[in-house]
Amino acid sequence: MNWIAFIDHLPALPEAILLVGACALMIIDLHVKDERRIATLAAAQVVLALCAAATLFVLWASGGSRLLIFHGLFVSDDLGHLLKLTCYVAVSAALIYSRQYLAERGLLRGEFVTLLLFCLLGMMVMISAASFLTLFLGLELMSLCLYALVALNRDSALSTEAAMKYFVLGALSSGLLLYGMSMIYGATGTLNIYEIAQHTGRLARTPSDHTFLVFGLVFVVAGIAFKVGVVPFHMWIPDVYHGAPTAVTLIVGTAPKVAAFAMAVRLLVNGLIDLAQDWQQMLALLAVLSMALGNLAAIAQANLKRMLAYSTIAHMGFMLLGLLSGVVGGNRLNVDAAYSSSLFYMIVYLLMSLGAFGVLIYLSREGFECENLEDLKGLNRVSPWYAFIMLILMFSLAGIPPTAGFYAKLAVLSAAVDAGQIWLAVVAVVFSLIGAFYYLRIVKLMYFDEPKDLALAPRTGGAGYALSANGLALLVFGILPQPLMAMCLSAIQGL
Amino acid sequence: MLLSLAIWIPIAAGVVVLALGGDQRAPLQRWIALVASAMGFLVTIPLYTGFQLNDPGFQFEEKWLWIERFSVFYHLGVDGISLLFVLLNSFITILVVLAGWSVVDNRVGQYYGSFLIMSGLLNGVFSALDALLFYVFFEGTLIPMFIIIGIWGGPNRVYAAVKFFLYTLFGSLLMLVALLYLYNKSGGSFSISDWHKLPIPLRAQILLFFGFLFAFAVKVPMWPVHTWLPDAHTEAPTGGSVVLAAILLKLGAYGFVRFTLPILPDASKHLAWLMIALSLVAIAYIGLVTLVQTDMKRLIAYSSISHMGFVTLGFFVFNAYGIEGGLVQMISHGFVSAALFLCVGVLYDRMHTRMIGDYGGVVNTMPKFAAFTMLFAMANAGLPATSGFVGEFMVIMGAMKANFWLAFVAASTLVLGAAYTLWMYKRVIFGAVANKEVGALKDLNPREFAVLAALAVATLFMGVYPLPFTEVMHASVNELLRHISAPKL
Numbered sequence: 001m002n003w004i005a006f007i008d009h010l011p012a013l014p015e016a017i018l019l020v021g022a023c024a025l026m027i028i029d030l031h032v033k034d035e036r037r038i039a040t041l042a043a044a045q046v047v048l049a050l051c052a053a054a055t056l057f058v059l060w061a062s063g064g065s066r067l068l069i070f071h072g073l074f075v076s077d078d079l080g081h082l083l084k085l086t087c088y089v090a091v092s093a094a095l096i097y098s099r100q101y102l103a104e105r106g107l108l109r110g111e112f113v114t115l116l117l118f119c120l121l122g123m124m125v126m127i128s129a130a131s132f133l134t135l136f137l138g139l140e141l142m143s144l145c146l147y148a149l150v151a152l153n154r155d156s157a158l159s160t161e162a163a164m165k166y167f168v169l170g171a172l173s174s175g176l177l178l179y180g181m182s183m184i185y186g187a188t189g190t191l192n193i194y195e196i197a198q199h200t201g202r203l204a205r206t207p208s209d210h211t212f213l214v215f216g217l218v219f220v221v222a223g224i225a226f227k228v229g230v231v232p233f234h235m236w237i238p239d240v241y242h243g244a245p246t247a248v249t250l251i252v253g254t255a256p257k258v259a260a261f262a263m264a265v266r267l268l269v270n271g272l273i274d275l276a277q278d279w280q281q282m283l284a285l286l287a288v289l290s291m292a293l294g295n296l297a298a299i300a301q302a303n304l305k306r307m308l309a310y311s312t313i314a315h316m317g318f319m320l321l322g323l324l325s326g327v328v329g330g331n332r333l334n335v336d337a338a339y340s341s342s343l344f345y346m347i348v349y350l351l352m353s354l355g356a357f358g359v360l361i362y363l364s365r366e367g368f369e370c371e372n373l374e375d376l377k378g379l380n381r382v383s384p385w386y387a388f389i390m391l392i393l394m395f396s397l398a399g400i401p402p403t404a405g406f407y408a409k410l411a412v413l414s415a416a417v418d419a420g421q422i423w424l425a426v427v428a429v430v431f432s433l434i435g436a437f438y439y440l441r442i443v444k445l446m447y448f449d450e451p452k453d454l455a456l457a458p459r460t461g462g463a464g465y466a467l468s469a470n471g472l473a474l475l476v477f478g479i480l481p482q483p484l485m486a487m488c489l490s491a492i493q494g495l
Numbered sequence: 496m497l498l499s500l501a502i503w504i505p506i507a508a509g510v511v512v513l514a515l516g517g518d519q520r521a522p523l524q525r526w527i528a529l530v531a532s533a534m535g536f537l538v539t540i541p542l543y544t545g546f547q548l549n550d551p552g553f554q555f556e557e558k559w560l561w562i563e564r565f566s567v568f569y570h571l572g573v574d575g576i577s578l579l580f581v582l583l584n585s586f587i588t589i590l591v592v593l594a595g596w597s598v599v600d601n602r603v604g605q606y607y608g609s610f611l612i613m614s615g616l617l618n619g620v621f622s623a624l625d626a627l628l629f630y631v632f633f634e635g636t637l638i639p640m641f642i643i644i645g646i647w648g649g650p651n652r653v654y655a656a657v658k659f660f661l662y663t664l665f666g667s668l669l670m671l672v673a674l675l676y677l678y679n680k681s682g683g684s685f686s687i688s689d690w691h692k693l694p695i696p697l698r699a700q701i702l703l704f705f706g707f708l709f710a711f712a713v714k715v716p717m718w719p720v721h722t723w724l725p726d727a728h729t730e731a732p733t734g735g736s737v738v739l740a741a742i743l744l745k746l747g748a749y750g751f752v753r754f755t756l757p758i759l760p761d762a763s764k765h766l767a768w769l770m771i772a773l774s775l776v777a778i779a780y781i782g783l784v785t786l787v788q789t790d791m792k793r794l795i796a797y798s799s800i801s802h803m804g805f806v807t808l809g810f811f812v813f814n815a816y817g818i819e820g821g822l823v824q825m826i827s828h829g830f831v832s833a834a835l836f837l838c839v840g841v842l843y844d845r846m847h848t849r850m851i852g853d854y855g856g857v858v859n860t861m862p863k864f865a866a867f868t869m870l871f872a873m874a875n876a877g878l879p880a881t882s883g884f885v886g887e888f889m890v891i892m893g894a895m896k897a898n899f900w901l902a903f904v905a906a907s908t909l910v911l912g913a914a915y916t917l918w919m920y921k922r923v924i925f926g927a928v929a930n931k932e933v934g935a936l937k938d939l940n941p942r943e944f945a946v947l948a949a950l951a952v953a954t955l956f957m958g959v960y961p962l963p964f965t966e967v968m969h970a971s972v973n974e975l976l977r978h979i980s981a982p983k984l
Contacts, residue, residue, distance in 0.1 A: 005894075384516070384605070395638060400664075401631040407562075410671070414565065419673040425675070429668040436664055440641075440657060448645040448653050485564040 011076030013069050014054040014084060015124050021047030024059045024116035029110030030148060037108050041095055044113045048095075048120075052088045055081050063158035064494055068130055072192050075130035078494035079343070080493040082487060083127045083262050086347055090255040090354060091120050096466045097358045098247030104366040107152055107245060119145035123259035132181045132191040134172075139227070142259060143170050145427055146252060162243025169226070169236045177223025183216025184272075193271040214278050218241065221237055227260035230320065231289040234313045235264040238297075242296035246364060246371065249305055250357035252349050253312060261346045264323065269339060270495060276327035284326040284424065290317025293432040298438050303372050307438060308356055312434055319345045321414040321428055325419035334418050342494040344485055348396075348477065349407040355393045355470040359386060362467055376442060378451025386464075387446045389471035396474045398439040399432055404477035404484075411485070497711075498555055498571040498622045499539040501581060504616045505588065509611030512604050521603040528592045528607035535614065536585040538787040546578060546967055551974035553624060553688075558598045561628070565678075567685050570625040575971030576752055576822060580745055580965060582785050583829045586953075587741045588614040591734040593946050594837055599647060599732070606647060609639035610734060617742050621695055626674050626685045629753075633746060634667055640735070640743065648730040649809040655723075656728035662723040666713035673706030677758070693756045694983045700762035708754050714747030717807060718777040721800045728796035729849070733840030734832055736792060738801050740832035745825050751816070752975065756810065760979040763811065770811040775904050777804030783910035786918070791839045791849045794919055798875060801908060802828050808905055809890035813898040813979055818972050819965055820889025826964060827874070827882035827957060834871040839866070841943055851922050855929030860936040865924045867939075867947045870919045874954045876913040881936060882957035942960065 026046070029040045059081040066077040094116065102108040122145060125138030147170065151163035185191055187209060188199040203209040226233040241249050268279050294314025301307035322342030326335040363370035363379075363386070370376070380387040394406030409432065418423040477484055508531030511526045573581060582637060591610055599606045600893040616639070619632035634677075637660055645656035678685055681693050694701070713720045717849030724744075728736050756763050763770075781801040788794035802824065809821030841848055841864060843858070858865040874881035887909065895902035928934045939947065957964055 234554050380602075380605075388513075391638075398636060401634045406631070406634070410565075410675075412671065414678065418679050419671065422672065422676065425672050426669070429672055433661065433665050433668055437657075437661060440660055443641070444645060444653055444657065447642060448656070482562045482564060487563065489564060 009069055011062065011069055012074060012128075014051045015121060015128070016048060017050050018121050018124065021050070022114060022121060025117065026110070026114045026238055029114065034108070034112065037103070037110070040110060040113050041099055042199045043091060044095060044117060048088050048092050049140040049485075052085060055084050055088075057474060064490070066169060066494060068194070072194070073131045073134045074128050075194075076128060078088040079262070079265065082129045082347075082491045083258055086258050086350060087120060087123050087126075087127070087255045090258070090350055091116060091251075093354050093358065093466055093470065094129050094247070094251050094254070097184065097250060097463050099353075100463065101247050101361045101364055102245070105245065106154065107247075112149070112152060115145045115149050119149065119251070120255065123255055123262075126266075127261045127262040129263075130193050132185065132193070133262060133376050135266060136178065136181070137194075138259075139177075139263065140174065142256060143174070146256060146335075149248045149251060150240055152248055155243050156245075158243040159245065162240045165243075166236050166240045173223050173226035173233065174218045176226070180216045180223060182220025183219065184213060187216065192268055195274060196271045197443075201271055204274045213275060216281070217275055219280055220272075221279055221286075224260065224264045224267065225286050227263060227264050228257065228316050228320075229260075229313055230316050231293045231313060234290065234293070237313060238306045238309040241305045241312075242303060246305065246357060246361050246369065250354065250361065253353045253357060255306070257312075257316070257352055257353075258346055259297040261319070261342070265339065265343075267495070268323070268421060269326070273327070273332075277330070280324040280327065280389045281396045283320045284421075287317040287320040287324065288424070288427060290314060290320070291428060295431045295435040295438075297437070299382050301438075302373055303374070304360060304373055304442075305369055307373070308353070311435065311438070312353065314334070314431065315345075315349050315397075318409065318412060318428060318432070319349065320422065321421075322415045325412075325421060327413040328419045334415065336489060336492050337418060338415040339495075340485070340488040341408075341415040343492060344411050345408040347484065347488070348474070351470060351474055351477075352393055352396050352405060355389065355467065355474070356397070358463075358467045358470060359390050359393065361385065362463060373442070373445060374452065377449040379446040381451045386467070391443055391448060391466060392444050392471045392474055394439040396478070398436040400436075402475070404474045404481060406478060406487070407481040496544055496555065497538055498581070498618070499557060501535055501542075501569075501618045502622070502906055504538065504615070505535045505611040505618070506615035507531075509608040510616065512611065513608035513664065515604055518601070518603055521600070524604045524607055525592075525596060525915070528611055529589070530587070532588040532592045532609060534898075536582075536589055537581050539585045540620075542573060542578060546575075548966055549970055551575070551970040556624070561625075565627065565685065566604065566683055567627045568625045569618075569628060570686065571622045571625045574624050575968040576696070576975070577621045577749065578967055579822070579826050580742075580749060581618050583745075583826055584614060584617045584621065584742050587737060587829065587833055589947050590837070590949065591737050591835065593942055594737065594840060595732070595734045596942055598840075599734075602646060605642070606734075608686060609643050610738070613639040613643075613738065617746075620746055623703075624687050626683075626687055626690070626754075629687070630671060630674060632669070633750075634664075636743065637663060640739070643735040643738075644727055644731045647732040648735065650730075651726070651732040655726040658723045659727040662713050662720070666710035666720075669706045670710035673703045676706075683724075687753065689760075691978060693758070695759065697765065697984055699763055700759045700984075701765065704759050704762040704766060705887055707750065711747040711750040711755065712773075714750070714799060715744060715803050715807060716747065717773050717804070718781060718800070721777070721781070724800060725796045726890065727792050728836075729790060729792045733836060733843065736796075736836040736840075737833045740795070741829040744799060745802055745829065748803065748810070748821065748942065749827055751807065751810050752822075757975060757978045760868060761982055761984055762964075763979065764813070765824075766813045767813070770807060771901065773899060774804045774811070775803055775901070778808065778908050779911070780904055781909055782915070785915045788915075789851055791851055791919065791923070792836070793841075793849075794851075794915060795835045795839065796916060798912070799828065799832050801912070802832075805887060805890050805905065805908065807885075808901070809893055812893045812901070813976070814893050814896050815969075815972055815976060816889050816896065817893025818975065819968050820886050820891075820893055822886075822887025822968055822972070823882075823889060823957075823961065823964060827954070829884045830950050830953045830957070831874045831881075831883055834867075834947060834954065835875060837943075837946060837950070838868045838871060841939065841947075846932055851919060853929070854923040854933060855926045856924075856933060857936065858924045859928050860934060861938045861942065863939050867918065867951060868924060870951055870954065872916045874958070876916045877909050880955070882954045882960045882961075884958055885961045887900035887972070903904075
């Protein structure tokens with residue numbers, strides 16, 4: 001064995017572990033009986049823990065420097081490590097939260113675990129992509145697994161319809177993204193993101209090349225917007241969130257968003273920062289539309305999953321505010337603050353989204369889906385503790401201190417104000433007020449109304465503890481946000 | 496250290512009370528709440544006794560780096576302006592705990608937990624010297640108040656709670672943008688004293704002024720954004736109304752003296768006419784509206800708006816009488832409105848109605864209660880030798896210095912205030928016994944007596960000998976006036 005080559009490729013160790021682990025699990029699971037499936041889940045958690053250990057090792061060994069390996073196809077930097085760790089947390093939590101839910105519905109099959117792990121592998125490849133090729137590879141691996149996961153409950157018409165919609169629109173968006181990439185390849189002659197960055201600065205000064213690049217950029221932004229899920233590329237979100245089993249909605253709504261954020265940073269910030277003036281305007285439009293439509297449409301929803309779907313759209317719009325505040329008139333002083341605010345927002349959003357869907361899963365039981373607003377009525381009577389957790393989650397989503405959601409909003413708004421986008425900040429603030437209404441309505445249902453037929457089924461396997469930790473984390477990050485903010489800042493500075 | 500204790504003792508106790516869980520532990524929860532609120536008050540007393548009267552700056556300061564990324568400090572301190580509010584808040588908390596003692600028997604832990612946490616947060620608002628810390632406390636109070644109104648309130652509580660929350664959130668979100676703008680202009684500092692020195696052009700000052708105005712005007716509340724208050728007050732449980740009237744309304748007015756006047760003096764002068772006009776509308780028009788209320792709590796709520804109009808009027812005439820008068824009026828209103836809401840609470844606990852028409856001749860069955868209510872009604876009307884007189888008189892003096900007609904309109908409150916308060920008093924307390932429920936009323940129990948007696952002593956003491964209250968303000972108010980007079984364009 002060539003040890004030098006092994007050490008050179010060490011930054012890809014987490015991906016290697018995950019790939020081996022996922023393949024091994026796929027085979028081993030064939031011999032595991034349904035009632036022993038918990039062994040597969042435990043093994044998956046072990047794989048995740050090994051991945052996390054490997055990532056931490058790479059993080060420590062690299063000492064904050066950026067490494068390009070596989071002939072410039074794969075990048076290992078602090079942003080990647082942070083996002084990967086976030087994804088492990090999300091996937092691990094998803095496994096814990098959803099075990100009993102899936103078991104009660106006969107969906108706890110080996111495919112679930114395998115697909116989830118391959119989906120995670122796709123995300124990790126996306127996060128570490130240094131080339132259009134790797135990026136697309138990771139994106140497709142992730143998306144294909146997600147389509148299959150949405151259709152996990154194959155006898156449900158709602159699920160299969162959602163999966164079909166997701167697949168058709170997802171394929172379309174991949175096509176758009178590829179088309180845009182091909183334009184940029186045509187202009188710069190390279191697929192490597194860092195080389196593209198070197199070329200665009202020069203090309204952007206010639207009007208004809210600039211037009212050509214912007215033409216490609218439009219499609220790239222559209223592709224990103226679809227994966228992040230912002231208006232007007234949001235159509236799939238409510239249907240997929242609603243149609244998929246809640247355990248899968250939890251997955252769709254968390255880690256893939258982080259991967260999509262990574263994609264946006266890799267393509268726009270690492271690759272096309274010289275076109276920032278152009279894509280910032282596009283993002284501004286997307287952001288305002290998303291905040292408006294997301295928040296307004298969420299009010300009208302009676303289904304919790306649909307409501308959270310629209311709330312996601314609004315939150316992603318808010319997150320974009322940070323991304324579009326980096327470059328001010330060609331000046332890049334604000335870059336670190338702005339992009340790190342988006343990153344912080346993303347991580348906090350992931351925690352909130354995990355928790356919110358986690359509560360829905362926790363309250364569902366055999367033959368009962370907790371998915372309508374009505375279903376939360378009087379939760380404070382039935383279970384004050386989980387009502388309190390949901391209260392923290394809702395106030396965090398609404399951005400009320402002292403929860404982490406407030407600092408996420410604060411950081412992004414601060415970046416926008418620093419960039420001179422005061423009116424955009426005011427618009428964001430007004431829409432987040434509108435947004436506060438529907439989160440408040442959930443608190444109202446839980447605390448002020450009498451319970452209808454809500455009863456807690458006994459839950460085992462640590463889901464309750466994980467959920468409590470998840471909710472309290474938002475309170476802890478709300479009281480002491482500095483460590484996470486500092487991590488985000490240093491990750492962005494290492495780009 | 497004292498200020499941190501004043502903030503964190505109630506919050507820690509609130510968490511403990513919440514953690515104790517269900518109603519089977521209610522007696523323990525009540526006692527913990529009482530002990531914690533008493534301790535919270537005790538730690539604020541050294542703030543008063545150790546206060547340096549000649550020092551216009553902040554005292555009892557504590558400063559720790561909190562969020563390095565935004566250079567936010569956990570920076571506390573009080574000056575002559577904020578000191579009394581910390582004391583008032585800690586004092587009122589004890590009364591609130593006592594007021595709910597035997598009345599609240601449903602989800603007791605959550606009730607006391609919410610009140611204690613809110614009390615700590617309110618102390619935080621009054622002692623925060625870092626704008627972001629201020630904002631966190633300011634907004635944080637919304638959550639417990641929302642829960643208090645929504646769970647233990649009257650029949651229309653949900654509507655009132657949501658309205659209260661969204662109204663105040665709207666104001667404070669715009670303030671957040673203003674705070675971030677100042678943070679950006681000051682080169683990355685959230686320190687309020689840094690902002691006092693920051694030069695800002697007039698156009699920006701005016702925009703910022705409106706950013707702050709919405710937040711504070713909603714909280715005060717000023718006409719025409721006052722409409723949430725009658726609903727919130729009416730539907731809140733007695734303790735909730737007391738905290739709302741005595742403390743929460745003071746946040747807005749406090750914001751004006753802490754942020755708007757010193758940071759935006761030029762815009763404040765430029766737009767003083769607007770503020771004075773809104774204040775006079777509140778005093779005169781809301782005074783008239785108060786007259787026709789049929790619900791006792793609603794009546795007191797409207798009278799609060801009218802009295803708070805006095806406060807904002809005093810602030811925007813820019814002289815020592817006006818500003819000190821406004822501050823004194825805030826303290827006095829804290830005592831008097833709290834007392835009046837407690838009085839209504841006493842009746843409501845017995846009769847379960849707040850309508851004036853359901854009462855009459857209460858004096859026949861509740862003589863002690865009638866005597867206390869008389870005192871507080873007089874104080875609300877601004878009778879000399881009660882605390883209500885001192886503040887109103889000072890503000891009218893201040894307004895007189897600025898313009899005779901201002902003082903003239905403002906003084907109309909003395910007539911209107913007497914009219915609505917005493918008319919309500921007459922209809923509820925005097926006359927023949929209206930019905931057999933009133934005939935069966937029992938007079939004050941020792942607990943209620945003690946609570947009302949404490950407030951009666953405070954009201955009378957402040958009316959007869961206001962010096963202990965005003966002398967702590969002088970240095971800080973003069974410093975504030977010096978700030979306002981120096982343009983900082």
